[in-house]
Amino acid sequence: MKLFTLLSLLLLVGCTANPRYRTGGEERLQQIEETLESKYTTNDYLRLGMILQDYLGKPYKGMSKYEEGVDCSHFTQSVFKKFDRTIELPRTAADQFKTGREIPYSLLYYGDLLFFRTEGRKISHVGIFVGDESFIHASSSNGVIISSLNEKYWAERFAGARRILD
Secondary structure (H helix, E strand, O other), rough: OHHHHHHHHHHHOOOOOOOOOOOOOOHHHHHHHHHOOOOOHHHHHHHHHHHHHHOOOOEEEOOOOOOOOOOOHHHHEEEEEEEEEOOOOOHHHHHHOOOOOOOHHHHHOOEEEEEEEEEEEOOOEEEEEEEEOOEEEEEEEOEEEEEEEEOHHHHHHHHEEEEEEO
């Protein structure tokens, strides 16, 4: 009897009419267009890329006795400060997660902050989206590196994104 009920339900759901043309959607299009607007130019983003490149390979804070290093939130904080002196990010990843504008994964843009839960349920890691499913961050084991969001470790821990560069 349960099997018959389940099959009947599946048959009914599978036969519901799907409209060929949908109405509406203008609100979503406007939201997407607003999300893509920025006061920064291509040259600004090139400059951001150069700043990020300067950090590649820098050790993680505490990895080297002789060279000054950075942790993840100090990395993002100092990058954005060098990029635009008016941008002041909080010191911790958890506090940075509360700044800027929330951005859905599908609308990530170069320079967006990406947040991860690497220590249980709290926001504990941050990096900067650089396109092509990749982000730059200060790894505790490798220093400042570029990683893929497709790596299982990062994909499972992704918590959200924020846009700082509006």
